[in-house]
Amino acid sequence: MATTTRSIAPRFSCLLVLLLGLLQSPPSVHPSMTEDPIEVRLRQxxxxxxxxxxxxxxxxxxxxxxxxxxxxxxxxxxxxxxxxxxxxxxxxxxxxxxxxxxxxxxxxxxxxxxxxxxxxxxxxxxxxxxxxxxxxxxxxxxxSKRFLGIFEPKFPVVWTDNSQLFAKSDGMEWVYPLVKEAADNSKRFATMIEPKGGYTSYSLAQCTIDLSSADCSACFQYAMKEIGNNHTLGRVWRFACPSCAIFHYTWPFFFTSP
Missing domain, CATH: 3.30.430.20 (Gnk2 domain, C-X8-C-X2-C motif)
Structure with missing residues (x-):
């Protein structure tokens, strides 16, 4: 069963929502033999x-x-x-x-x-x-207010499919090199594919392009804290706020050659 934890904090000291529906199960699209299923889904x-x-x-x-x-x-x-x-x-x-x-x-x-x-x-x-x-x-x-280039850690949205729970250490250890790569490159974007026990994880991290590398890293730290507060983390989940996003699925959902 999938659950959504949505927190819109009244405290305005903290801000992307990633940047990603229908995630309770792998995408049920039926492309032809020549169509890329990831592209078919994204075009929806x-x-x-x-x-x-x-x-x-x-x-x-x-x-x-x-x-x-x-x-x-x-x-x-x-x-x-x-x-x-x-x-x-x-x-x-x-x-x-x-x-x-x-x-x-x-x-x-x-x-x-x-x-x-x-x-x-x-x-x-x-x-x-x-x-x-x-x-x-x-x-x-x-x-109506200027926000470009400002990291505001608030309005987090955490979604998790907790039908297949696992230890947080199993699900979170990959995050650190992923978010470091995203924060350190000019696109503020990174992906990772990692075989795990019995399944393969597909992960994506992104900050809004207007953030500095330091603010991007700070946003990912905020994301990790919010994700860590979720005590029913499943193998499939996503975090998004107005400045950054992290997605962790058990099926391919991104292009490997942008």
Missing amino acids: NNYLDRICFPSADGLSPIYRQNLEEIFRYLVDSIRIRGFSNTSVGESTDTIYGFAICRGDIPADICRNCIAAAIERVKIECPSNSSAMIWFEACFLRFS
Whole structure:
């Protein structure tokens, strides 16, 4: 049985949500002989989670107009580098926008994911001045407050399939070299495939590209603390917050050649 532990702390001293649905069992896609099952799944644009922040006074017409401009820019520019950020407006109508795809995602899947995230966040957070939304392949965020380059350890989301429990030491020992590799490279992204007793683990770690190496490492330390607080950790789990994400599955879910 899968359980979700979601903690949205009121303390604003701590902040990505990774950047990744339907994880209770390996993906049930049925590609043809020539199709890559990972690509087939990613093209489904699977929605994971979102956080909507209420706006006390609602959204002004100018703010809504600026938000649409943010959305257009993000979806049009995301394919160039796999991430994009911009700001639009002045004074109280200023909006900051950020979008990023997983480091292994091809440009066309990346753009389609951000486009799907934009349409979904319009439904999930229709009158919110700030929101963040996670899909399996991408992450989108917009806010009335500047957040780029700031590590804020809060809003953690931990999902675990606890149908197959194991000792935490068995499930966590691989994390340290993985997150170190992610924090130390310019893409802030790393993957790992590791045979274990009776199964193979597939792991991914990523920070938002705007973070420094030190802040990326700090986010992963925060992630490890939150994961460690989960006393029913299964073989399949994911952690995400607005600044970083770690995913640990027992089936292939990422491309090995970005």
